Amino acid sequence: MSAPRSQPVNDTQLDSAGLARRLSQTWATPKGLWGALTTVDHKIIGRRYVVTALIFLALGGVLALLMRWQLARANNGLIGPDLYDQIFTQHGSNMMFLFAVPVMEAMGIYLVPLMIGTRNIAFPRLNAYSYWLYLAGGLMLWISFALDMAPDVGWFAYVPLSGPQFGAGKRSDIWAQMITFTEVSALAVAVELVVTIFKQRAPGMTLQRIPVFVWAMLVTSFLIILAMPAIMVASTSLILDRLVGTHFFNPAEGGDVLLWQHLFWFFGHPEVYIIFLPATGMISAIIPTFVRRPLVGRLGLVLALIATGVLAFGLWVHHMFVVGLPRLGESFFTVSSMSIAIPAGVQIFCWLATLWDGKPVMRVPLLFVIAFLVTFVIGGLTGVMVASVPFDTQVHDTYFVVAHFHYVLIGGAVFPLMGALYYWFPKFTGRLMSERLGRWVVSLVFVGFNLTFFPMHILGLEGMPRRVYTYSEQMGWQSLNLLSSSAAIVLAAGFALFFIDLLRSLRRGEPAGENPWNAATLEWATASPPPSCNFVHIPVVTGAEPLWENPETIEVAEGLRADRRELLVTSLTEARPVARESSPRNTIWPFLAAIATTVMLIASIFTPWAMVWGAVPLAATLIGWFWPKGTPEDES
Amino acid sequence: MSLARLATGSLVCLSCTACAGWQSALEAHGTPATGLLHLTWLLFVVGALVWICVMAILVLALRSRAAISTQATATPDTRVERRLNRAVTGAVIATALIVMGLTITSFWVARVLSPESSSPLRIRVRGYQWWWQVTYLDARPDRTFITANEIHVPSGRPIVVELSAADVIHSFWVPNLAGKQDLIPGRDNTLQFTAREPGTYRGQCAEFCGLQHAHMAFLVIVDPPEQFEHWREAQLAPGASPGGTQEQQGQRVFQSKACAACHTVQGTSAAATVGPDLTHVGSRRYIAAGLLETTRGSLAAWIADPQTLKPGTNMPMVPLNAEELNAVSAYLVSLK
Numbered sequence: 007m008s009a010p011r012s013q014p015v016n017d018t019q020l021d022s023a024g025l026a027r028r029l030s031q032t033w034a035t036p037k038g039l040w041g042a043l044t045t046v047d048h049k050i051i052g053r054r055y056v057v058t059a060l061i062f063l064a065l066g067g068v069l070a071l072l073m074r075w076q077l078a079r080a081n082n083g084l085i086g087p088d089l090y091d092q093i094f095t096q097h098g099s100n101m102m103f104l105f106a107v108p109v110m111e112a113m114g115i116y117l118v119p120l121m122i123g124t125r126n127i128a129f130p131r132l133n134a135y136s137y138w139l140y141l142a143g144g145l146m147l148w149i150s151f152a153l154d155m156a157p158d159v160g161w162f163a164y165v166p167l168s169g170p171q172f173g174a175g176k177r178s179d180i181w182a183q184m185i186t187f188t189e190v191s192a193l194a195v196a197v198e199l200v201v202t203i204f205k206q207r208a209p210g211m212t213l214q215r216i217p218v219f220v221w222a223m224l225v226t227s228f229l230i231i232l233a234m235p236a237i238m239v240a241s242t243s244l245i246l247d248r249l250v251g252t253h254f255f256n257p258a259e260g261g262d263v264l265l266w267q268h269l270f271w272f273f274g275h276p277e278v279y280i281i282f283l284p285a286t287g288m289i290s291a292i293i294p295t296f297v298r299r300p301l302v303g304r305l306g307l308v309l310a311l312i313a314t315g316v317l318a319f320g321l322w323v324h325h326m327f328v329v330g331l332p333r334l335g336e337s338f339f340t341v342s343s344m345s346i347a348i349p350a351g352v353q354i355f356c357w358l359a360t361l362w363d364g365k366p367v368m369r370v371p372l373l374f375v376i377a378f379l380v381t382f383v384i385g386g387l388t389g390v391m392v393a394s395v396p397f398d399t400q401v402h403d404t405y406f407v408v409a410h411f412h413y414v415l416i417g418g419a420v421f422p423l424m425g426a427l428y429y430w431f432p433k434f435t436g437r438l439m440s441e442r443l444g445r446w447v448v449s450l451v452f453v454g455f456n457l458t459f460f461p462m463h464i465l466g467l468e469g470m471p472r473r474v475y476t477y478s479e480q481m482g483w484q485s486l487n488l489l490s491s492s493a494a495i496v497l498a499a500g501f502a503l504f505f506i507d508l509l510r511s512l513r514r515g516e517p518a519g520e521n522p523w524n525a526a527t528l529e530w531a532t533a534s535p536p537p538s539c540n541f542v543h544i545p546v547v548t549g550a551e552p553l554w555e556n557p558e559t560i561e562v563a564e565g566l567r568a569d570r571r572e573l574l575v576t577s578l579t580e581a582r583p584v585a586r587e588s589s590p591r592n593t594i595w596p597f598l599a600a601i602a603t604t605v606m607l608i609a610s611i612f613t614p615w616a617m618v619w620g621a622v623p624l625a626a627t628l629i630g631w632f633w634p635k636g637t638p639e640d641e642s
Numbered sequence: 643m644s645l646a647r648l649a650t651g652s653l654v655c656l657s658c659t660a661c662a663g664w665q666s667a668l669e670a671h672g673t674p675a676t677g678l679l680h681l682t683w684l685l686f687v688v689g690a691l692v693w694i695c696v697m698a699i700l701v702l703a704l705r706s707r708a709a710i711s712t713q714a715t716a717t718p719d720t721r722v723e724r725r726l727n728r729a730v731t732g733a734v735i736a737t738a739l740i741v742m743g744l745t746i747t748s749f750w751v752a753r754v755l756s757p758e759s760s761s762p763l764r765i766r767v768r769g770y771q772w773w774w775q776v777t778y779l780d781a782r783p784d785r786t787f788i789t790a791n792e793i794h795v796p797s798g799r800p801i802v803v804e805l806s807a808a809d810v811i812h813s814f815w816v817p818n819l820a821g822k823q824d825l826i827p828g829r830d831n832t833l834q835f836t837a838r839e840p841g842t843y844r845g846q847c848a849e850f851c852g853l854q855h856a857h858m859a860f861l862v863i864v865d866p867p868e869q870f871e872h873w874r875e876a877q878l879a880p881g882a883s884p885g886g887t888q889e890q891q892g893q894r895v896f897q898s899k900a901c902a903a904c905h906t907v908q909g910t911s912a913a914a915t916v917g918p919d920l921t922h923v924g925s926r927r928y929i930a931a932g933l934l935e936t937t938r939g940s941l942a943a944w945i946a947d948p949q950t951l952k953p954g955t956n957m958p959m960v961p962l963n964a965e966e967l968n969a970v971s972a973y974l975v976s977l978k
Contacts, residue, residue, distance in 0.1 A: 087853045087954060088954070164850070172852065258828075263829075294714075297708075300718065306730065328813060328824050330831035333752070344741045352730070355729075355737075356730055358733075362702070363718070363726055365707070366706065366707060367709060379696070379700055383697075387692060394685065394745075396674070397678065397681050397682060399820075400675075400817060400821045400822070402813075402821075403849055468665075468668060482663065524710060524714060549716065554716035555716045
């Protein structure tokens, strides 16, 4: 039955079952180690990314518990200053660079191609490469922690503390190089997502019909592309200062320590939205399904995402209100920081209006949405507070700010993520997570979180600075710290239960079927878990809620070949089919290139010559990667 | 037994809360802290009201229930949709107005609290890992003096603090009196405040500055103006000459051992400026930047083993025998 090699096999030539079989052969990833190392399937890589990021989340959570244990009472001798500094630096760097950003991108890697109806992400080999690089960066940071040589200068590594004079050993170099790993992998994924969303949408998925989650990933990807170069410049300059004796940040030689802060926060503030916008996209995906109606003000929501993305680049100085900048400049950043509340308000009120008119189905994903709304609004309001320069001079670098950003990051991003995992777990695995355990998880995490972090607002106003490894009993901070530390146990129990539920449901969850939530978007129009080719037929979209508009049958496009990997390329705005394009086969080269990059980057911590010699094997792997395969050109 | 212990425990907690507040933005005792506290309350009240409104809408929105099998509406009624859009627009306009109001208030507070003063007292504070050097400036150079970790100011008079850093970034923060301001290598910042009434307030470095960031505190002691002048005269005097034989021996040890390589005692040959000026160390309430109350015992303990008490401090352990240690601590505590 197999056609001769020279004869292209078109999907129209096969019956439905035969086509499905043929396509899954074409797109399959071989079993075993070789398959694991060579796969370019966005679903496998996305799943890997999610699992790795969740492991980093758990590890970072353990560090948080250690800090809470140390601070539970005054003058506690459990952890000394050296270890404590490593722990909070590791906690922050890990949560921001190894958990939050990658997990959001990972959800995009898995879901975006499914939600827009294509068979793989754009640049799938780059996708594989990005994962290996991310894993290497994460391992480097954690192995250095195990060896007691982890960074100890805080997750924003201010110079001169992290510079050559005060940051002894290799600790700050490891931090800066970890940034290189994660930024390269994040940039790669951002480029893939932009191209996938722009060029690979199912026919008929015009700009107005793109799911809001996909819009959120698109805006996020642009934020990454525009923000990451700033931190790349910063971390590279730091490495140069430390390794080859440049003086970018040395005031004695005409450098400037504030340059670091400007560069870092020009990236660092958009970073918050890189984490938060995908989370709002998840909320926008969950709410319609669980109130059984489309979003109110869809256009407004999308415009709010874009507005947030633009404003995100005009806020960075609000991290620097006490460094002594001119008053006029600070005023500008107060206005921009306050005004970010407006697009956030648009989103919140659109969601509330959707809930108002809808018929709420109180399942776990929606419960996480509610937990998100209650918590995130507090974080948003304290955000408005700290945007005020005079108020910020009191709370900057105190536990008030620690409380604020955990409300925004856990309330604003982790709650939606957990809801999203409950929501999409059946798509990833074919099984539902437990509704009963899920309710416990929401309750424990919600109560534990608020009791842990709310007291920190008060502690900050009572004068407790952040990043202190201990405090004296004369300060009167013990009761609130003890409350916070005790509640952290409840929060940790919630997370532990969440992980237990994830593992349990993998094998014993209730089978889900294609569309257990009767949701509207395309990822639910294929099997759970999806076949290796995602869709046997590429769907044709006629509205923003395709599965609600045509609940029984959905139109499909035909004409793609079944015997080689082919994607449909569509136009940017109208998503009209313009070409068939071949998609890369499984290959080992991205893995080898990632190893070569890793060796080069890690060795460069010890000698700058590693950049010279390390480029040779890297170039060799890239030549292998791009070696022409002799496949025919794409057809229009 | 457990009940009794619980009761004692909570009493201890209560008494601690009572003695707290000497480093708190919630207990303002000067300008601009009082204005900042009013702003804090305003922001809190507005924020709380907004939160309550949003939560009320949320609760009302969730009053009905449905099952996941409910038929979904792909195209809702346009009339309902228009009504909802209007409601969202209204809420967003309200948000914009509130945010505008808060922005203008913030500018106004910043303007009202911005420094304007005649004949302020100028104090130069320089941050070191992990202590504060304090220099009292005067038009006459011989009336300039240096101290450490304890700042005395007269009540009612504007104070201008000139901030600089010797090594890494630090941040000067006395929440009862003013907001914080960073000390940045290569830059000069100032902070201005006026203390309303006499009192003792604590400040602490707020920008992470390395191993002993947690132990980089200082006191601001607000004296009545005439008492401040007494204090200033006393600080201008050279270090007290040792009275007893033990103190004399202590001075000899101080000058012959490593102590004098880093510290100054005015009026003696010890004139190094690596560590804090010790001319009047015995008169200061704390040593080692707020770590220990100044007693002869704590001085001896600190000299004997600084690395255990404050791991990472730049104060080295100077090998002294028991007799020398005893003498040197007697000498230091006598430097009133």
